[in-house]
Structures are given as structure tokens and as C-alpha cells.
Amino acid sequence: MVETMKLEIFRYRPEKESVPTFQTYKVPFREDWVVLDAINHIKDEIDGTLSYRWSCQMGVCGSCGMMINNVPKLSCAAFLKDYYPDKIRIEPLTGFPVERDLIFEMDDFMTKLTEIQPYIIRKEGEEKPLDEGEYLQSPAELAHFKQYSMCINCMLCYAACPVYAIDSTFIGPAAIALGQRYNMDSRDQGRDSRQELIASHEGIWECTFVGECSAVCPKDVDPAAAIQRAKVSSTVDWFKDVLIPWGKKK
Amino acid sequence: MAKSNEPIWWSLFSAGGMVAAMMFPILIIITGILVPFGLVGDDPLNFERIRDAVSQPLVKLILFTIISLPLFHWAHRFRFTLVDVGLKSVSTLISILCYGGAIVGTIVSAVVFWTI
Amino acid sequence: MNTYHRPVPNTWWLKRKPYILFMIRELTSVFVAGYCIFLLVLVYKLTQGADAYGNFMAALKSPSSVALHLITLAFVLYHTITWFNLTPKILVLYRGEERVPQGLVAGTFYAGWVVVSVIVAWLVLGV
Ligand code: SF4
Ligand code: FES
Numbered sequence: 356m357v358e359t360m361k362l363e364i365f366r367y368r369p370e371k372e373s374v375p376t377f378q379t380y381k382v383p384f385r386e387d388w389v390v391l392d393a394i395n396h397i398k399d400e401i402d403g404t405l406s407y408r409w410s411c412q413m414g415v416c417g418s419c420g421m422m423i424n425n426v427p428k429l430s431c432a433a434f435l436k437d438y439y440p441d442k443i444r445i446e447p448l449t450g451f452p453v454e455r456d457l458i459f460e461m462d463d464f465m466t467k468l469t470e471i472q473p474y475i476i477r478k479e480g481e482e483k484p485l486d487e488g489e490y491l492q493s494p495a496e497l498a499h500f501k502q503y504s505m506c507i508n509c510m511l512c513y514a515a516c517p518v519y520a521i522d523s524t525f526i527g528p529a530a531i532a533l534g535q536r537y538n539m540d541s542r543d544q545g546r547d548s549r550q551e552l553i554a555s556h557e558g559i560w561e562c563t564f565v566g567e568c569s570a571v572c573p574k575d576v577d578p579a580a581a582i583q584r585a586k587v588s589s590t591v592d593w594f595k596d597v598l599i600p601w602g603k604k605k
Numbered sequence: 606m607a608k609s610n611e612p613i614w615w616s617l618f619s620a621g622g623m624v625a626a627m628m629f630p631i632l633i634i635i636t637g638i639l640v641p642f643g644l645v646g647d648d649p650l651n652f653e654r655i656r657d658a659v660s661q662p663l664v665k666l667i668l669f670t671i672i673s674l675p676l677f678h679w680a681h682r683f684r685f686t687l688v689d690v691g692l693k694s695v696s697t698l699i700s701i702l703c704y705g706g707a708i709v710g711t712i713v714s715a716v717v718f719w720t721i
Numbered sequence: 722m723n724t725y726h727r728p729v730p731n732t733w734w735l736k737r738k739p740y741i742l743f744m745i746r747e748l749t750s751v752f753v754a755g756y757c758i759f760l761l762v763l764v765y766k767l768t769q770g771a772d773a774y775g776n777f778m779a780a781l782k783s784p785s786s787v788a789l790h791l792i793t794l795a796f797v798l799y800h801t802i803t804w805f806n807l808t809p810k811i812l813v814l815y816r817g818e819e820r821v822p823q824g825l826v827a828g829t830f831y832a833g834w835v836v837v838s839v840i841v842a843w844l845v846l847g848v
Contacts, residue, residue, distance in 0.1 A: 369723040425737055452724035460724050495818035517740065520729045521693060560611035563685045564807065565743045580810040586615055587811060593612035625753045626801040631838040633756060633797060635845055636763075637790020641782040649846045650778060652771040659767060668764065672757050679754035686747045691731035710757065717765050 417509030427514035448514035476545025503536035512568035528578030621678025
């Protein structure tokens, strides 16, 4: 006899229902299965209408994020055996509008990612000509931002953030961490142009340091720390502006 | 995007949080346990001694800071707590009441210290 | 396309333990403010003369005052601990090329706390 397990999955099909429902599926329990395996099993063997995102199955692509028993997790990294024999409740990541079943709309996050200017910016006239080669960086300089560069854009941190759920104008954890990733890069000179967004009310100041973004991050990016450090440096900027107005550059 | 004035509130919040974290536990132990239970000798908080101490400008200033900064710590935290539990729509009013409360508290304590 | 927006209930923070602990951390500020007011009243009584001050100090012996102090102490200690534990997130220091370990940063604050407490006790109680 095969052991089985129940998955209670959030269903939303906009063409036939205006309010989401939950549907329970019985799947075989296997020691080596992750939640994503069980959902794939449902899709292949039980109900082909179930919609969800996934790709790499190895915690790299960042597309399989779901609420698993209320906690945002990569479904390819959450083992069934950690929940067995209890029922598992699966929902799309919170804080985002739902398009269909477990698929949520990520446009807002995509916009924010581009707004934060996540690339190396050089000041006017300071771009090195190509034939002079690359900008060199020491391992120590790399260490300053490396952690923030590990982000896989899985959006689990947004789903963990109550501030974002309440008010989606908040730039949010991953985007700010990515901004800091470039701000702290020794080759970058773009902090001033990112600062306008980061130091705005919607940037960092709505953050109340709940800290759950860092707790759920599968890549130890620690976006909460990135935001607090941005608060410190923005505060230093602010006092410099107020106390020594003549010291203002540009 | 408008330049935010949050840094001023956040600095006061942080400074107040640090003062409260460092000093309040021991002060509470003194006024809540050691003194009422008479565990520390012969009434160290007697009127003359404390009044003379608090009359010194430096002590006044330190005490004033210890009272005022944590009020701003409260104001900032409590403001966001109220917003977080669903009062976002009146967030401006909340800010005015919270920071206003801390400012009033600061003024009152300034007056009290002035009159000693 | 019709997207579905899930409402956020005002009780969201009751749903998971980390959120409850967060809320408790934030509410410690109420006790911090309460103690500020207590200190303010104490100084005010000083200005009112020996009798007013004496009565106030005597009232500290009442069970309700002691109880209130103990509750406040519990919350304020929670504030202190959470506050120091978060310091390494904000204060990222480097010694040469190496990052100062997070435990050392927080540990320094705890050590400072002990020193400050001893100094405060010594000044206030004049032992
Ligand atoms: S910071 Fe972490 S949780 Fe957030 S998107 Fe990046 S990898 Fe995912
Ligand atoms: S499927 Fe790629 S991270 Fe899970």
C-alpha cells in the first residue's frame, strides 16, 4: 500500500469564479519528493487544469515560490516529509494579485527592479574606454556586496513582508537589496541617482524591520539588513544636507 | 519624488531606542524593586539628595534626554504599529498625534526641569 | 484579465509566530513611553516639595506600583534584547579586510549595557 498525503491547493479560475476556492488532492507520499514534485504529479496524473510556475527544480530560477502552510517557500526546496502526515495548504505568494491558481502577477516587482537601476553606472566622462580593459576589483571589495548579489528574484521576501502587503507602493526588500548591491560595488558611481528613489518615503522609510524577508530568503541575501543600512546612509546624507548646505555637491 | 523628512524621526527613534535599551531596565529595577523593598540601605532616594542632584545643570540635561528621546522612540514605533494594524487611511493624523505627543512631552519636561 | 486581490485582515500579525513577536517588540514602546511619563512625574513631584515627593516615593511600595513596574520591566527587557540583537544588521564593521563578526558587535552592546547599568545604579543609589 502506498502512503498518501493531502494537498489543499488554492484555485482561482477567473473565467468561472470571482472568488478563489480550495481544492484538495490526494498524492502519493514519497520520502524524496518536494512539494513541487507532488504538484507536478497532480498536473500530470490528476488534474491538468492546475496552473503554477516552475522551471529549474533546484532552487536557482526563483519561479516556484508559493505559500506553504502560510510560509513563503520555494516549492522545489520544501520536502513533503517535513509535513507528513499532515495536510499541506498551498497558496500563491501573498502580497501579489492572483492571475490564476498559484500564478500571481509580478509586473509590480519587475517595474521596481528596473526603477532601482540594477547595473553599474559611471559618472559622465568617467567611463573607461574599452581598450583600457575592465574595472579591477579586489576580493575584499567584492565581499562588501557579494551577499546582495545572490538574489534569484523569487519574491519570497515580498510575500513575507506585511508592509508590502498593506501598501504595494513600498519598493520592498529584494529591489532595495539589489540597489545596495550596486551602491556598494567599488566600480559603481550611481548611488546618487538611485538615492532619489531609495531615500523617498516609498523607498526605505516605510520599512518597520519586521525582518521576515531575511528569514524566508533562500539565498541568505538578508534584505532587511540592506534596508537598515540604507536608512543609516540616507540619514547621514540628510544631516550633511541640513547641517552643511554649502558642502552639497552639484 | 519628494525628499523625505523621515531621517529626523528615524534618528530620534534610534537614539531613544538606545537610551531606553541601555538605561531603562536598571532604572525600573531601582524604582520598582530595590527602593520599594528597601534593599538598598537607608533611603538613597530621599528628597534632599535627589533634589540637590537634579538641580545640577548637567544632571538636568542628562535626565531631560533620558525622558525626551525615548518618547520619540515610542512615537515612531507606535505610529507604524497603528498603520500596520489597518489605520493606513489616517496615517497623517496618526503621525501628528504620535510625534505631537512626544513633542508635548519634551516641552513639559523642559519646563519642569527649568523650574527646579 | 481579472486578477484577484487578496484582502489583508487587520489581524494578519496573529497568523504566524514571527509576526506576533514583531508586534510584541513594537508594543514594548508603549511601556517605554509609560516609564518616561513616570520619570517625568517623579521629577515634577520634586518641584512640589518634600511632602509631595515623599508621598510619591511611598506609593512606590504599593503592590500595584510594583506589579506595574514588573510588567514594564519584562517588556523593556524584551526591547533591550531585540534591540541589541539587531545591532549587527545595522552596524557592519570591517577590521582591515575582515568583517567584524556579528556576535562580537552585539556582544559589545551587551557588555556596554552591563557597564552602563552598574554606573547608573552606583550614581542613583550612591552606594
Ligand atoms: S532577496 Fe532573497 S527572498 Fe527576496 S527575491 Fe532575492 S532571493 Fe528571493
Ligand atoms: S523551480 Fe527553480 S527555484 Fe524552484
